[in-house]
Amino acid sequence: TPGTVGFIGLGTMGCHMARNLLKAGHAVHAYDVRPEAVAEISGAVPAASIAEAARAADIVITMLPDTPDVEAVVLGPGGLADNPPPGGIVADMSTISPQAARRMHGLLAGRGVELIDAPVSGGPVGALNGTLTIMAGGSAAAFARARSFFAAMGTTVTHVGGPGAGQTVKLCNQVMVAINIQSCCEALALARASGVDLAQMREVLMGGSAASWMLDRLGPAMISGDASAGFRIDLMLKDLRLVAEMAQSLAVPLPGTALVTSQYVAARAHGEGGNGNQALFRVYDRMTNQ
Numbered sequence: 681t682p683g684t685v686g687f688i689g690l691g692t693m694g695c696h697m698a699r700n701l702l703k704a705g706h707a708v709h710a711y712d713v714r715p716e717a718v719a720e721i722s723g724a725v726p727a728a729s730i731a732e733a734a735r736a737a738d739i740v741i742t743m744l745p746d747t748p749d750v751e752a753v754v755l756g757p758g759g760l761a762d763n764p765p766p767g768g769i770v771a772d773m774s775t776i777s778p779q780a781a782r783r784m785h786g787l788l789a790g791r792g793v794e795l796i797d798a799p800v801s802g803g804p805v806g807a808l809n810g811t812l813t814i815m816a817g818g819s820a821a822a823f824a825r826a827r828s829f830f831a832a833m834g835t836t837v838t839h840v841g842g843p844g845a846g847q848t849v850k851l852c853n854q855v856m857v858a859i860n861i862q863s864c865c866e867a868l869a870l871a872r873a874s875g876v877d878l879a880q881m882r883e884v885l886m887g888g889s890a891a892s893w894m895l896d897r898l899g900p901a902m903i904s905g906d907a908s909a910g911f912r913i914d915l916m917l918k919d920l921r922l923v924a925e926m927a928q929s930l931a932v933p934l935p936g937t938a939l940v941t942s943q944y945v946a947a948r949a950h951g952e953g954g955n956g957n958q959a960l961f962r963v964y965d966r967m968t969n970q
């Protein structure tokens with residue numbers, strides 16, 4: 681049965697996710713600090729505040745950049761803790777600190793609201809097509825109630841454990857994503873220097889054991905030099921910081937991740953922070969004087 685969703689954060693990912701909720705028949709009350717982002721979602725009811733987005737909601741979904749943004753929307757003045765949705769569920773689908781997710785889960789529980797941390801993988805294309813992978817942490821009961829909303833946005837929708845477990849799984853995902861992107865960059869740098877046809881090589885490799893989601897989706901933009909943002913370098917640096925914090929607190933050495941993090945720092949130093957992750961290849965271009 682269709683419900684009412686308060687949706688907060690209509691950026692690169694959130695705009696598509698909100699549209700898919702509307703397509704599935706849900707009402708969407710949308711709020712963003714950029715009103716122009718809300719205006720682009722036809723069919724959504726624009727909300728002038730967090731409270732207005734939450735007022736009639738069965739569930740409030742947040743899709744914001746970083747931990748402090750989610751904390752501000754949940755705990756800050758005029759936030760969700762003071763204006764809980766009548767349905768009693770908040771699903772944060774941003775990628776943030778697992779510890780912060782657990783802390784907010786506890787604070788909201790005191791207000792009768794269940795927080796589900798439900799970050800996603802699949803990029804803007806997955807968001808557009810409604811084929812995201814959604815990894816949810818929280819109580820089984822809250823997940824059961826949120827499931828039909830998640831199903832409008834994703835195809836692999838899984839309850840992976842208690843509070844914080846969704847963020848934990850997402851950070852493991854990002855370890856593989858970052859190293860995978862680096863592996864594409866290194867192979868393409870070698871190929872470019874040797875003079876072979878990069879586009880043809882990419883196609884050939886997609887047929888063999890080096891095939892990957894990254895080579896498939898980001899490879900063409902790496903080769904053509906199109907740096908337009910889907911998943912920004914800055915957001916990956918945020919994720920790598922969260923991974924480093926988690927790895928240190930668990931005493932797990934991640935040498936490969938440490939290495940690729942340096943390359944991302946170099947990318948940002950070269951002004952690539954607002955560009956898509958394929959712009960990591962430009963760091964290799966510079967190192968090889970291409």
Ligand code: NAD
Pocket residue numbers: 688689690691692693694711712713714717743744745746749752753773774775776800801802803804910911912915
């Ligand atoms: P984005 O910056 O494009 O969108 C974030 C939106 O939140 C913006 O529209 C911004 O105006 C809004 N916002 C910021 N602070 C706000 C506040 N206090 N109140 C209301 N609105 C506010 O980011 P994105 O690429 O959509 O990513 C969102 C989250 O999803 C991030 O945590 C990111 O790491 C994660 N993620 C992104 C991708 C991707 O490919 N872009 C993929 C998977 C996960």
